[in-house]
Amino acid sequence: MDLSVRWLAFAGIVLVSCFSPLSSQAELSPLAPEPDWGALDAFQETMTREEFVHWINALFSPDGSFWKFTVINGNEVTLFGDKEHTRLLYRLRLAPDLDSQIPLRATTVSGWKLSKAEATSAKPLRGLVICLDPGHIGGPWAKMEGRFFQIGSDPPVLEAELNMRAARHAAKLLESAGATVVWTKRLFEPVTALRPERLREEALASLYPAGGATSVPASFSAELERRVVREEQVLFYRNAEIRARAELVAKLNPDLTLCIHFNADKWSSNPTRAELIPQSRLVVFVHGNYSEEELTYDDQKWDLLWKLLSRISIPEAEAGESIAKQMEATWTFPPESYANWSAARRVGPNPYVFARNLLANRIYRGPVVFVEGPYMNARDSYERIIAGDYEGTKIIGGQAYRSIFAEYGEILARGVTAWVAGPTSTVVNH
Numbered sequence: 144m145d146l147s148v149r150w151l152a153f154a155g156i157v158l159v160s161c162f163s164p165l166s167s168q169a170e171l172s173p174l175a176p177e178p179d180w181g182a183l184d185a186f187q188e189t190m191t192r193e194e195f196v197h198w199i200n201a202l203f204s205p206d207g208s209f210w211k212f213t214v215i216n217g218n219e220v221t222l223f224g225d226k227e228h229t230r231l232l233y234r235l236r237l238a239p240d241l242d243s244q245i246p247l248r249a250t251t252v253s254g255w256k257l258s259k260a261e262a263t264s265a266k267p268l269r270g271l272v273i274c275l276d277p278g279h280i281g282g283p284w285a286k287m288e289g290r291f292f293q294i295g296s297d298p299p300v301l302e303a304e305l306n307m308r309a310a311r312h313a314a315k316l317l318e319s320a321g322a323t324v325v326w327t328k329r330l331f332e333p334v335t336a337l338r339p340e341r342l343r344e345e346a347l348a349s350l351y352p353a354g355g356a357t358s359v360p361a362s363f364s365a366e367l368e369r370r371v372v373r374e375e376q377v378l379f380y381r382n383a384e385i386r387a388r389a390e391l392v393a394k395l396n397p398d399l400t401l402c403i404h405f406n407a408d409k410w411s412s413n414p415t416r417a418e419l420i421p422q423s424r425l426v427v428f429v430h431g432n433y434s435e436e437e438l439t440y441d442d443q444k445w446d447l448l449w450k451l452l453s454r455i456s457i458p459e460a461e462a463g464e465s466i467a468k469q470m471e472a473t474w475t476f477p478p479e480s481y482a483n484w485s486a487a488r489r490v491g492p493n494p495y496v497f498a499r500n501l502l503a504n505r506i507y508r509g510p511v512v513f514v515e516g517p518y519m520n521a522r523d524s525y526e527r528i529i530a531g532d533y534e535g536t537k538i539i540g541g542q543a544y545r546s547i548f549a550e551y552g553e554i555l556a557r558g559v560t561a562w563v564a565g566p567t568s569t570v571v572n573h
């Protein structure tokens with residue numbers, strides 16, 4: 144390398160460091176790593192302006208917040224860290240038209256289309272890798288997570304256990320249809336090696352975001368100490384745990400991940416049967432619908448662009464709608480309405496499918512369908528949930544019911560099978 148080249152290289156480093164988000168105030172979500180903007184270069188000129196604008200307006204930012212951080216000039220999108228456009232983050236070149244659009248490299252998208260080629264009629268899911276993500280940690284952590292309740296002397300309800308039972312049924316059926324099933328977790332233990340007490344610095348940073356360490360009070364009242372400890376716990380089970388699972392998903396590289404949950408409606412901390420909610424509602428989440436506040440974080444802007452440009456939302460919506468159809472056919476509960484809640488927004492043709500920006504469906508690589516089963520605290524499902532898992536049928540409230548967990552597993556497996564079979568397939572009756 145001659146001197147002038149070396150000088151240019153040195154100047155380049157200086158330039159990069161002057162304008163990189165690191166040197167100004169990059170806004171990052173709690174525990175989020177610095178985004179790798181260069182990784183988005185694989186998507187340059189791989190999408191037309193028309194398609195890009197469609198995805199932003201229809202799915203990722205229907206309230207228009209994304210546009211506050213960007214300038215579109217011809218076929219170039221300039222993304223800024225702030226709404227004042229002082230902090231440049233990234234320049235994305237769009238394709239002028241479909242003919243000049245550069246095809247995506249296979250490594251940047253899910254392999255689901257390739258996998259479909261291996262399927263046979265006996266093994267329709269052969270070649271497909273499905274990751275099961277039973278929600279929450281459970282076990283001794285369930286109370287901290289707020290995923291535990293008990294009414295009188297009834298069996299306690301731990302959501303993590305319910306999710307795991309449904310996942311086990313789904314795994315059996317998916318495997319017998321030829322799929323390879325992988326898991327984010329099999330035990331009621333954290334996947335993350337972090338523990339709440341090791342997240343004190345991060346807890347203080349999220350409680351005192353404006354001035355950083357300087358604004359943290361010198362001494363802590365008992366009340367303040369409780370708040371900090373609670374923040375450590377929330378960062379542990381809601382954030383660090385999901386980030387650890389995301390690392391696993393990235394290594395497992397599945398064609399589809401199913402986040403499996405049971406839902407609940409708000410109620411008191413000492414619940415009674417009289418307080419049970421009259422009726423369950425059902426929902427399936429796909430990723431999208433970022434709020435303006437979420438988009439102030441640079442890592443979330445990166446996640447949005449990655450998910451949008453990799454077109455993972457296409458198989459994600461197809462699989463989500465397919466599972467939603469099966470859910471509706473089996474359980475018949477009405478869909479959520481979320482009329483007064485802007486975090487979830489109805490998208491696509493199916494009334495059960497909503498877009499929501501959840502940490503799991505944002506940072507797990509590949510398509511993610513986040514399924515919420517019936518309410519644990521609703522009259523129409525509580526008795527079936529505390530009846531546990533069983534073979535055959537049981538009489539509950541004068542009616543014969545199969546295990547609600549077996550039904551959940553079948554819904555997931557049928558939904559995946561119908562998705563793989565293609566858009567012309569109809570609901571599988573049972």
Ligand SMILES: [Zn+2]
Binds near residue numbers: 278279302404405406
């Ligand atoms: Zn849950």
